[in-house]
Amino acid sequence: MQPCPSDAQIDALASELRGRDPGLALVTAAEAGDLERLSRDYFDYSPVLVQRFSGKRAQLAVRARAVEQVRLVAGACARHGVPLTVRGAGTGNYGQCVPLAGGVVLELTGLQRLRHLEPASGVIEVEAGAVMAAIDQQLAPQGRALRLVPSTWRSATIGGFIAGGSGGIGSLRWGFLRDPGNLLGLEVVTVEPEPRLLQLDAAASAPLNHAYGTNGILTALRLPTTEAVTWQQLVVGFTRWEQALEAARALPATALLLNGLTLLEAPIAARSPWPAGCPAAAAGEHRLLLLAAPDALEPLPAWLAQRGGDLVWQAPQGTSRGLPMRELCWNHTTLHWRAQVNGWTYLQLLLPEPVAPCLEALRGRWGDDLLWHLEAVRQQGVSRLAALPLLRWQGQERLQELMDQARSLGAALFNPHVLTVEDGGLGVVDADQVAAKAAYDPAGLLNPGKLRGWLER
Numbered sequence: 001m002q003p004c005p006s007d008a009q010i011d012a013l014a015s016e017l018r019g020r021d022p023g024l025a026l027v028t029a030a031e032a033g034d035l036e037r038l039s040r041d042y043f044d045y046s047p048v049l050v051q052r053f054s055g056k057r058a059q060l061a062v063r064a065r066a067v068e069q070v071r072l073v074a075g076a077c078a079r080h081g082v083p084l085t086v087r088g089a090g091t092g093n094y095g096q097c098v099p100l101a102g103g104v105v106l107e108l109t110g111l112q113r114l115r116h117l118e119p120a121s122g123v124i125e126v127e128a129g130a131v132m133a134a135i136d137q138q139l140a141p142q143g144r145a146l147r148l149v150p151s152t153w154r155s156a157t158i159g160g161f162i163a164g165g166s167g168g169i170g171s172l173r174w175g176f177l178r179d180p181g182n183l184l185g186l187e188v189v190t191v192e193p194e195p196r197l198l199q200l201d202a203a204a205s206a207p208l209n210h211a212y213g214t215n216g217i218l219t220a221l222r223l224p225t226t227e228a229v230t231w232q233q234l235v236v237g238f239t240r241w242e243q244a245l246e247a248a249r250a251l252p253a254t255a256l257l258l259n260g261l262t263l264l265e266a267p268i269a270a271r272s273p274w275p276a277g278c279p280a281a282a283a284g285e286h287r288l289l290l291l292a293a294p295d296a297l298e299p300l301p302a303w304l305a306q307r308g309g310d311l312v313w314q315a316p317q318g319t320s321r322g323l324p325m326r327e328l329c330w331n332h333t334t335l336h337w338r339a340q341v342n343g344w345t346y347l348q349l350l351l352p353e354p355v356a357p358c359l360e361a362l363r364g365r366w367g368d369d370l371l372w373h374l375e376a377v378r379q380q381g382v383s384r385l386a387a388l389p390l391l392r393w394q395g396q397e398r399l400q401e402l403m404d405q406a407r408s409l410g411a412a413l414f415n416p417h418v419l420t421v422e423d424g425g426l427g428v429v430d431a432d433q434v435a436a437k438a439a440y441d442p443a444g445l446l447n448p449g450k451l452r453g454w455l456e457r
Contacts, residue, residue, distance in 0.1 A: 001449050004102030010059045013080045013104070017062065022070055026060035035061055037088065038105050043095035045334055046345055047295065047393050048417040058105035067189070067219050073106050074195040074217060077445055084191060086213040087159025088129060091152040093331055094416055094424055096164035096212045100449035102175045108159060111219060111431040114138050115455050123184060128159025128218045144225040147174045148182065150186040151332035158302035159218045166210055166414070167386075168330050169260045169291070171377040172252060174226075178209050179380075185222035190440040205329065207436040212421050214451040216436035220264045229293050231259050231317040233325040234300065235278055235343065236288040241265065241309035242356070244286040245374075249355060250307075252376050252383035256300065257293035262329040262375035264289070268371050268390065271340050272328055276321035278313035289325055291317065333373045337390055345417075347402070349387040350379060352410030361409055366402065369394070372429075385410075420452040430455035 007011075017024055027034045039057040043049040064070045077084040083103030099105055111129035117437055118124070122144045126135055133154045136145050150156050150168040161168075164181060167176040174182060186205040190196045197219075200208070208216045238244035248263045264272060269281035281287055288309060292300060301311050317324065328336070334346045351374075352358050362370060369392040375385045391402065403413055418424050421433065434453040435443070444454060 001103055002083070005057075005059065005080075008078055009082055010103075012076055013076055013082050014060055016076050016080075017072065020076075021069060022329060024069055024072070025063040025065075027063070029059065035059075035105075038090070038107060039097075039099055041087075041090040041092040041095060041097050042331075042335075043093060043098060045093050045331070045338065046417045048075075048396060049095050049419075052419060053095050056098050056100055057102065058099045059102045061105040061107060063107045063110055066110065067187075068283065070108070070111070070189050070217055070219055071197065073104065073197045074189050074191045075193055077104055077191045077382040078191050078195070078443060080389075081443070081445070083445050083448050084217075086163070088157030088163075088218050089152075089155050090133065091150070091156040092160065092164040093334075094164070094420065096159075096447075096450070097348070099447070100419070103445075106217070108219070109157060111159075113218065117142060117144070117225075122227075123222060123360075124225055125220055125222050126158055127220050128162075129157050130159075132156055132158055132161065138229055139225060143228050145228040146170075146386075147226045148177060149326075151327055151330040153326060158221060158223075162209055162221060163211060163213045163218055167377060170226075171375070172258055172261055172383075173378065175378045175381075178206070179376040181224065183209050183221065184224060186216075186218055188440060189217040189219055189336040191217065191445050192442065207430065210421070210425075211433050211436075212447055213451045214421065214441075214447045214454070215433055216440040216446070226321060229257070229259070231291040232294055232297055233275070233313075233315050233317050233320065234292055234311060235274070235325070236290065236304050237282070237312045238286045238288065238309050239284060240308055241286055244288055245356060246374060247288060247304065247307045247309055248374060248385060252288075252378075254303070256296040256303075258290060258376075259293075260289070260291035260326070260329060262289040262333075263287070263372070263374040264328075264333065265372040267368075268333065268373055272333070272336055273323050274328070275313070275315065275323050275325055277315065278320075289328060291325070311394070316369035326362040330375060334388065334390065343393050345391050345393050345399075347387070347389055347391055347406070348416055349389070349406055350377075350412040350414070351385045351387055354386070355385050358406075358409040358411055362402075362405065365405065366393075370402070420450055422452045429456065 104354035108129040111127035148170040269287040
């Protein structure tokens, strides 16, 4: 890692930005609290990352409201040799927007326009800082909705989701963000003394999808949408884990239209908050959470009852008071647990088929130190179960033992306790990501330290 820029470099950069655009919103060292907040996300889910990111903070932050301001900041950083880290709302969990080498943090939440909706296809062009809930609100009158959203839908930006996310609600139907067809194009600003504004097609955009903003500044995106459905929220209780697991495995193979399927082991269900009107989980009750189309409501209760499930609550999405059910899944589950219980972290796995032997082996070794939270997804066109289990923290050595065992049982591991794009994925360097960085960020100033392929080139 290169050293942080000197105070003189930062002062010269800030002076140039003020001179070129007096209206540009700058956050300096004098506003230490704001600067600290803009240098963080939810990486504290990981005790490993808490240690690794200690003391990492931007020296200057800029809030852009227009693409031309983004180009101004990118060019100034390139000319002054100052690192540049881009952020949205900061809802990620892996430190994607933490500046390891200081420099400038560029916040893009001011870029929030829905530029265009193609009526015939439903394809949209939207600016990177738009909050996903706001996008869906604008799409609703046209009968459209975003395909994939995180559990942080109410606050996360679409650019941050594409740059730092991988899947979420909707992955049961549409797979993962990097699957072909989920990103159709990008508008990108390069980090060069004279920044270029590029319009990339789907193929050229792929290396910037889930790259932590290391190889280009995303200012707008072209995305497909899907038909809007009044999803029904269902909470189903099971007294036996084996029955709950079998229902979670079998439901995606039916002809029922589902947009989300989450399974919470009883200890997690017992500590989870629930929407108004939904009863708390009984002792020993495992819970299956479903987002189902209205036409699934007729056959579902009988199908579930035949497999030991009891429908304990249902309500149309958007009509229930209090916490929406979408905020009980994906990494919101981890958030709720950690708010009540100290000393826990989590992992991310794609489970092998069949699922039960892997879970039984891990249960046998780790017992109550490992609690299961499963999500149904589609991977390469096939229904699979992913896991975001909660793990009692017992140090890095024990974490490594668990990860080694999971891999030996056939699980694919997506490690949330590492710094780089590659190590948080399958551990393989993506040459296209590195080539894109060379083309769009030749001095290596964008979010340095997060793309291992660039460091090892």
